[in-house]
Amino acid sequence: MRNYDSIFKSLFKSTLAIKDLLIHFIDEPIVKEIDLAAVQLLPTVLNHQSKRSRIVDLVFQAKLKRRKVFVIFIMEFQLNDNKYMALRSNTYTSLTLEYLIDIKNVLKHDKLPPIMLIVLYNGKRKWQSKKQLFDSFVKLPKRFNVDKYLPKIEYLLLDFSQITVNELKAKKNSFIAKLLEIEQTFDVMQAINLFIGACRLAGDDAGVLSSLEEWFKLILESKGIKEPVFEVNKEMIKTGKKLINNIFDEARQKGLAEGKAEGKAEGKAEGKAEGKAEGIAVGKSNALLKLVEIKFGSISPEIEIKLKNAAQEELDKWIIKLLSANSVEDIFG
Numbered sequence: 001m002r003n004y005d006s007i008f009k010s011l012f013k014s015t016l017a018i019k020d021l022l023i024h025f026i027d028e029p030i031v032k033e034i035d036l037a038a039v040q041l042l043p044t045v046l047n048h049q050s051k052r053s054r055i056v057d058l059v060f061q062a063k064l065k066r067r068k069v070f071v072i073f074i075m076e077f078q079l080n081d082n083k084y085m086a087l088r089s090n091t092y093t094s095l096t097l098e099y100l101i102d103i104k105n106v107l108k109h110d111k112l113p114p115i116m117l118i119v120l121y122n123g124k125r126k127w128q129s130k131k132q133l134f135d136s137f138v139k140l141p142k143r144f145n146v147d148k149y150l151p152k153i154e155y156l157l158l159d160f161s162q163i164t165v166n167e168l169k170a171k172k173n174s175f176i177a178k179l180l181e182i183e184q185t186f187d188v189m190q191a192i193n194l195f196i197g198a199c200r201l202a203g204d205d206a207g208v209l210s211s212l213e214e215w216f217k218l219i220l221e222s223k224g225i226k227e228p229v230f231e232v233n234k235e236m237i238k239t240g241k242k243l244i245n246n247i248f249d250e251a252r253q254k255g256l257a258e259g260k261a262e263g264k265a266e267g268k269a270e271g272k273a274e275g276k277a278e279g280i281a282v283g284k285s286n287a288l289l290k291l292v293e294i295k296f297g298s299i300s301p302e303i304e305i306k307l308k309n310a311a312q313e314e315l316d317k318w319i320i321k322l323l324s325a326n327s328v329e330d331i332f333g
Contacts, residue, residue: 004218008122009057009077010211015039016175016202018060018073024174025158026118030064030071038063042072043099056092061113069107072096072115076155079123086133089117089155117155122183127159175201182219189316191219282308284315288322296328303332 011017019036042059058075074092078085093115100106100113107113121127130136132154140146160180168184171177178198182191195216202208285307292299310318321331 004215005077005079007211007215007218011179011208011215012058012075012077012120012176013041014205014208015041016205016208018058020175020201021118021158022062024171024177026156028156030116033064033066034062034071035065036062056096059096070113072100072113074115074117076117076119078119078121081121081123081125081127081129083129084136085119085129086131086136086153086155089119090133090151090153093117093153117153118158119155120158120160122160124161126162127157131155131157173201179215182216188220188320192319284312284319285310288315288319291319291322292328292331295322295325299328303328306332 012021018039018041022031022034022036039060039062042061044056044059056074057077059072060075061070061072063070074089074096076085076088076092082088096115097112119127132152134147134150134152137150163180165181165184168174168177168181175198178194178201182194182198185191185194195212198212199209202212289299289304289307292303307315318331325331
């Protein structure tokens with residue numbers, strides 16, 4: 001199994017994650033000018049005529065909507081603060097531009113495309129290092145007239161450690177926000193629901209789903225669920241993706257409908273609340289039944305009755321047990 005760092009990086013190597021990052025996390029005016037349908041990944045091993053090469057984490061180009069210009073974005077992933085990150089930014093920028101010159105992927109009149117380096121930091125402590133290379137040089141007296149010759153390149157820092165849970169929740173349709181929420185939560189049930197939501201957003205992207213499964217297993221282990229971890233086969237993922245859109249939405253609608261009807265009949269607000277709770281429980285029961293049948297095949301009528309009569313708390317416990325269960329008996333006893 002790959003380590004956390006390599007799996008986390010692989011989740012971003014898709015147009016899904018790139019677009020998500022641009023829309024939900026990069027608050028710069030240029031993002032509104034990008035044609036998100038024309039985002040293209042570029043090679044991460046940058047070879048050019050001098051035979052040097054350097055591997056960068058992620059490079060992509062994006063066309064602008066109303067201009068015949070494309071912008072290059074370089075992404076670097078960091079788990080630890082790096083005081084020389086600005087210098088590395090300068091190196092990666094130069095290598096990327098030289099690579100584009102070598103393959104003749106430049107703009108009209110041999111102009112170089114704008115380039116932007118983004119550092120995605122997912123460490124535990126706040127990032128402290130200087131973001132502009134100019135600030136890394138020793139300062140000489142102004143009379144020396146040296147400052148104007150020093151490079152002033154700067155990288156954009158996305159410090160995930162400083163994004164609060166409430167800020168992540170506000171990004172409701174963000175794939176990356178769900179990943180970061182999963183990392184921050186201590187509630188296994190919540191992590192599972194967020195994982196299902198991430199699967200839904202991933203759609204039918206097999207590469208993203210595979211990395212997502214591998215990454216989620218590591219996250220579960222870090223939260224105390226050891227091997228054997230549940231096997232998320234493709235059918236389970238398909239079912240999981242439908243849970244939020246179909247089953248739980250259906251449960252909420254059923255709950256609201258029943259609650260309104262009962263509340264109207266009784267003239268009490270409690271009727272609506274009770275009906276909603278019952279509807280959600282029915283949705284969870286149906287969802288669990290489908291997942292158990294996918295993993296273990298058909299189940300006995302006794303188990304079906306047990307599921308239909310279970311309270312929400314009991315259903316939540318069974319869903320967690322499903323993750324590491326090797327048989328139906330492991331779940332329901």
